[in-house]
Amino acid sequence: MKKAVAKESASALIDQRIQDLGDWRGKTLAKVRALIHAADPEVVEEWKWMGTPVWSHDGIICTGESYKAAVKLTFLKGAALPDPAGLFNSSLEGNARRAIDIHEGDKINETAFKTLIRAAVVLNLENKSNKPKASRAKRKPAPK
Amino acid sequence: MESTLPKPALVAARTSPKAVTITFWIATALFCLEMGFTAYAQLNLQDAADGFTRLGFPGYFRVELAWAKVLGLLVLVAPVPGRLKEWAYAGFAINLVSALIAHFAVGDGPEAWAFAAFTSVLWVVSYVSWRNLQGGRA
Numbered sequence: 052m053k054k055a056v057a058k059e060s061a062s063a064l065i066d067q068r069i070q071d072l073g074d075w076r077g078k079t080l081a082k083v084r085a086l087i088h089a090a091d092p093e094v095v096e097e098w099k100w101m102g103t104p105v106w107s108h109d110g111i112i113c114t115g116e117s118y119k120a121a122v123k124l125t126f127l128k129g130a131a132l133p134d135p136a137g138l139f140n141s142s143l144e145g146n147a148r149r150a151i152d153i154h155e156g157d158k159i160n161e162t163a164f165k166t167l168i169r170a171a172v173v174l175n176l177e178n179k180s181n182k183p184k185a186s187r188a189k190r191k192p193a194p195k
Numbered sequence: 196m197e198s199t200l201p202k203p204a205l206v207a208a209r210t211s212p213k214a215v216t217i218t219f220w221i222a223t224a225l226f227c228l229e230m231g232f233t234a235y236a237q238l239n240l241q242d243a244a245d246g247f248t249r250l251g252f253p254g255y256f257r258v259e260l261a262w263a264k265v266l267g268l269l270v271l272v273a274p275v276p277g278r279l280k281e282w283a284y285a286g287f288a289i290n291l292v293s294a295l296i297a298h299f300a301v302g303d304g305p306e307a308w309a310f311a312a313f314t315s316v317l318w319v320v321s322y323v324s325w326r327n328l329q330g331g332r333a
Contacts (some may be wrong), residue, residue, distance in 0.1 A: 101306040118302045
């Protein structure tokens, strides 16, 4: 039920979402998708929670929701990421997540965005070495 | 404007107690299975935990809610006083309404909130039939 869809079909579902949106939102989603791939060639596309495009690399980098008035990129661990360019403009009160709302006509600071994507990947890789589990029940003892 | 729809409790009153009992147990069993599964998922599956983060809930709330679900479903099926069951039903009602609001708030489509909506229907059937078995006393 909450299983992520297989890679190929996830990418196809994201293609479909871009096509279904059709307007500037589809173009925006396609644009950020291209930027994410440019920033991290090893990125994995996923489709989670019955309808949300997700980009991952050893954990979620960001999600790509589409609203009526905005395309929203939610970084689940955004609060822990450096954002000197001030890209985050939404969910600023979140204790873990941060989001970027892109409205019609907004210009994306591509260099800063790609840097942010890479920082999110680095954070995921750092967390991988001592991966936080959703529950303590499954935690394996650390290797000596 | 007088509603022509009879109250659910009145409809149930005309059905045999046995039918109500069967309805209650089917709805309640399905409801508890779903709640049990989601409680397990949000404690043990990374995807479910990420989903909570995406909806904007803190980690401790995810754990709290999961254990509350476990307690609630135990109360629903255990032979405990009716007043306790009312509390469990109330808790689940708040849980389900909040889940739907959370999904709407992040702009999720029907495929994402259908699960909570279907569980809400089971909640209604379970609650109405339970009240009926109680003798429908308000």
